Amino acid sequence: MTAVSLDRAPAKAQDRQWARTDLWLILGLSLFALAVRFPFLGDHNADIDEQLYALIGSQLWHGQLPFVDLWDRKPFGLFLLFGLADASGLPAPWSYQLFATIFIVLGALLLRQLALLLVDTTTAGVLAVLYIVLMTIYGSHSAQTEIYHVPAMLGMALLVRDTSHPEALKRACIAMAIGGVALQVKYTVVPQCLFFGLWALWGQYRAGRNLPQIAGIAAGFAVLGLLPTLLVGLFYLAMGGWDEFWFANFVSFFLRAPAPMGRFADQYTIFVMPLVVLTVAGLYGSLRMTQPRDSRSYLFFCGMLAAALATVFLPSTVYAYYFAALAPGVLLVALPFLDRKGPVGIVPLGAVTIACIGLLYLPDRYEASQDHRRAMDGLVAAIQPHVDGEKCLWVFDGPTALYTATGSCLPTRLIYPDHLNNALERDALEVRQIDEVRRIMGERPPVVVTADRAFTLQNQDTLGYVTDTLPKGYAVIAKERIHDRGIEVWLRRDLLPSN
Numbered sequence: 001m002t003a004v005s006l007d008r009a010p011a012k013a014q015d016r017q018w019a020r021t022d023l024w025l026i027l028g029l030s031l032f033a034l035a036v037r038f039p040f041l042g043d044h045n046a047d048i049d050e051q052l053y054a055l056i057g058s059q060l061w062h063g064q065l066p067f068v069d070l071w072d073r074k075p076f077g078l079f080l081l082f083g084l085a086d087a088s089g090l091p092a093p094w095s096y097q098l099f100a101t102i103f104i105v106l107g108a109l110l111l112r113q114l115a116l117l118l119v120d121t122t123t124a125g126v127l128a129v130l131y132i133v134l135m136t137i138y139g140s141h142s143a144q145t146e147i148y149h150v151p152a153m154l155g156m157a158l159l160v161r162d163t164s165h166p167e168a169l170k171r172a173c174i175a176m177a178i179g180g181v182a183l184q185v186k187y188t189v190v191p192q193c194l195f196f197g198l199w200a201l202w203g204q205y206r207a208g209r210n211l212p213q214i215a216g217i218a219a220g221f222a223v224l225g226l227l228p229t230l231l232v233g234l235f236y237l238a239m240g241g242w243d244e245f246w247f248a249n250f251v252s253f254f255l256r257a258p259a260p261m262g263r264f265a266d267q268y269t270i271f272v273m274p275l276v277v278l279t280v281a282g283l284y285g286s287l288r289m290t291q292p293r294d295s296r297s298y299l300f301f302c303g304m305l306a307a308a309l310a311t312v313f314l315p316s317t318v319y320a321y322y323f324a325a326l327a328p329g330v331l332l333v334a335l336p337f338l339d340r341k342g343p344v345g346i347v348p349l350g351a352v353t354i355a356c357i358g359l360l361y362l363p364d365r366y367e368a369s370q371d372h373r374r375a376m377d378g379l380v381a382a383i384q385p386h387v388d389g390e391k392c393l394w395v396f397d398g399p400t401a402l403y404t405a406t407g408s409c410l411p412t413r414l415i416y417p418d419h420l421n422n423a424l425e426r427d428a429l430e431v432r433q434i435d436e437v438r439r440i441m442g443e444r445p446p447v448v449v450t451a452d453r454a455f456t457l458q459n460q461d462t463l464g465y466v467t468d469t470l471p472k473g474y475a476v477i478a479k480e481r482i483h484d485r486g487i488e489v490w491l492r493r494d495l496l497p498s499n
Contacts, residue, residue, distance in 0.1 A: 163203020
């Protein structure tokens with residue numbers, strides 16, 4: 001009995017030491033993440049798409065269903081995440097930005113665990129820091145979708161990497177379930193889920209499973225991966241919204257026109273160069289500098305990066321923030337170059353860290369964010385007296401967050417400005433854009449918001465109609481600049497104060 005007690009004492013002390021270390025690690029990464037993201041916290045216009053996700057997520061608690069009452073083609077799970085953030089009671093954007101910070105720290109911790117397969121704790125810790133930095137540089141500085149689905153992919157990687165694990169099949173099943181949840185954040189993670197599934201099946205084949213058994217396991221993986229989406233579909237079927245769910249999730253994606261620039265715009269060349277340089281340096285390092293101590297894991301990381309690349313380029317139009325999905329794979333492939341125990345010591349790791357943090361331009365971003373806040377306050381002050389739960393603002397082009405910030409009702413289920421002004425959406429909606437625009441203007445909204453410079457290729461029919469119609473019955477009462485765009489507030493002339 002005494003011997004057993006003596007054996008357990010050091011083990012418990014070691015467990016407590018590890019717990020303290022993990023706690024300090026989580027605290028340190030959390031503080032660093034908050035510091036990096038500080039310029040954007042509280043800024044409604046830190047990014048564009050998330051304003052729509054937050055609006056739809058908050059409306060879940062008012063009985064408004066995505067696809068049926070408010071339209072977008074993102075999966076239901078994404079709106080549920082924003083709804084959960086809204087349920088915290090914090091005002092937007094603080095609610096979803098702080099909620100997203102939890103996920104970026106989670107991603108950093110998971111990446112560190114994968115890195116420990118090839119490097120020491122110091123290098124792995126710095127890699128976690130670099131993950132937060134690169135995710136911020138590549139568009140996940142606030143609450144873009146990548147901030148949620150990338151940690152899910154890292155979780156899958158941790159579970160399926162070791163195909164010789166005694167519980168490899170059980171772990172792979174859990175991974176496929178995680179992948180299914182990630183599909184409900186963004187469907188384009190399919191290539192990564194396929195890679196992890198194939199890697200796990202290959203492991204089962206090497207463990208002695210025959211082909212019929214492999215086929216059965218593959219079918220089980222498919223069911224686990226599709227189950228969350230199937231459950232959401234059944235929910236909409238029961239609610240009478242199946243047609244809207246099916247069209248938004250699985251039809252409109254293929255009806256949306258590709259951008260003229262194709263999948264890779266010329267301006268992306270410089271933007272992605274840090275990722276390219278790190279990848280090439282890592283591959284060179286694996287051949288010439290430090291041979292990975294676990295070659296199979298390194299091969300796995302290369303496969304992860306290739307699958308993430310397929311995720312980025314799966315849609316017909318690729319936006320800059322999609323490249324955040326490459327950050328973890330690039331960092332893992334770069335490990336032979338970044339390893340502080342390599343032939344040139346800590347120099348590469350230190351240089352890359354300094355360079356990446358420098359690319360954040362935090363003082364400039366903070367100043368821009370402050371300008372956004374002042375501009376948003378000015379727009380809200382001009383709009384709010386004229387809208388309420390029955391008199392609806394209409395944002396033809398401008399911040400979607402204005403609906404929430406002003407307390408306005410919503411004049412259309414196609415509430416995202418891009419859906420009614422973007423030429424690429426012309427044939428991808430359930431209604432003609434021009435018909436919906438005419439209907440909204442026919443309701444004579446008290447306030448209309450426009451922008452002097454478009455983010456996307458514009459539908460000239462809707463743009464021309466709004467441009468011609470507004471001056472006849474509306475007058476500009478406020479102008480502000482956000483993201484280098486002039487945002488104008490038009491008030492219906494009969495509501496103008498009399499002189």
